[in-house]
Amino acid sequence: xxxxxQTPKHLVMGMTxxxxxxxxxxxxxxxxxxxxxxxxxxxxxxxxYSYEKLSINESxxxxxxxxxxxxxxxxxxxHALQPEDSALYLCASSQAPGNEQYFGPGTRLTVT
Amino acid sequence: xxxxxxxxEMTATEGAIVQINCTYQTSGxxxxxxxxxxxxxxxxxxxxxxxxxxxxxxRFSSFLSRSKGYSYLLLKELQMKDSASYLCAVKGNTGGxxxxxxxxTRLFVKA
Numbered sequence: 001x002x003x004x005x006q007t008p009k010h011l012v013m014g015m016t017x018x019x020x021x022x023x024x025x026x027x028x029x030x031x032x033x034x035x036x037x038x039x040x041x042x043x044x045x046x047x048x049y050s051y052e053k054l055s056i057n058e059s060x061x062x063x064x065x066x067x068x069x070x071x072x073x074x075x076x077x078x079h080a081l082q083p084e085d086s087a088l089y090l091c092a093s094s095q096a097p098g099n100e101q102y103f104g105p106g107t108r109l110t111v112t
Numbered sequence: 113x114x115x116x117x118x119x120x121e122m123t124a125t126e127g128a129i130v131q132i133n134c135t136y137q138t139s140g141x142x143x144x145x146x147x148x149x150x151x152x153x154x155x156x157x158x159x160x161x162x163x164x165x166x167x168x169x170x171r172f173s174s175f176l177s178r179s180k181g182y183s184y185l186l187l188k189e190l191q192m193k194d195s196a197s198y199l200c201a202v203k204g205n206t207g208g209x210x211x212x213x214x215x216x217t218r219l220f221v222k223a
Contacts, residue, residue, distance in 0.1 A: 041215065
């Protein structure tokens with residue numbers, strides 16, 4: 001299995017909703033990442049988990065809460081988002097921190 | 113600070129060769145990646161350079177000069193499907209080897 005999967009593909013949520021994005025990989029990778037990408041912009045790093053521990057938080061607002069339940073799974077919990085949080089959210093994994101990253105297809109999030 | 117520069121857009125003809133440049137100024141350097149991203153899709157890994165020189169992989173090659181803070185991606189025998197954004201990404205040597213992406217170069221391949 002050489003892919004990273006993400007669910008859901010699309011998500012529309014109101015500003016008072018609570019939702020979660022899920023990411024899974026079965027490549028035995030020990031680093032997992034969350035990125036936010038706006039149209040025609042590069043991916044913007046949000047969080048890095050290294051060996052299931054949060055190693056990088058790029059000063060992301062607390063309305064985004066990451067979780068790594070085990071080495072294959074990565075979640076992003078969303079609460080009280082703003083319309084400007086609408087974007088493509090990409091998950092990626094790499095064999096070790098700093099190695100080439102393999103991206104999932106992303107979740108397109110719209111906050112209304 | 114970190115600064116990665118790439119041209120915003122390039123256009124080339126099917127069957128031709130195109131070179132996409134990337135210059136960087138970073139507080140630490142531990143390697144450079146190139147990724148391809150088609151519109152609406154996720155980035156896919158193309159190449160990685162950590163030592164000076166050229167790495168060749170089929171129609172794609174990537175070059176690095178650490179002393180000049182410069183890399184390029186060379187695409188040969190261009191095909192229509194090569195129309196995509198090409199992202200240069202630099203890996204630092206501190207803070208968990210954080211990788212910073214450049215803004216990307218949108219390549220349009222015309223017939």
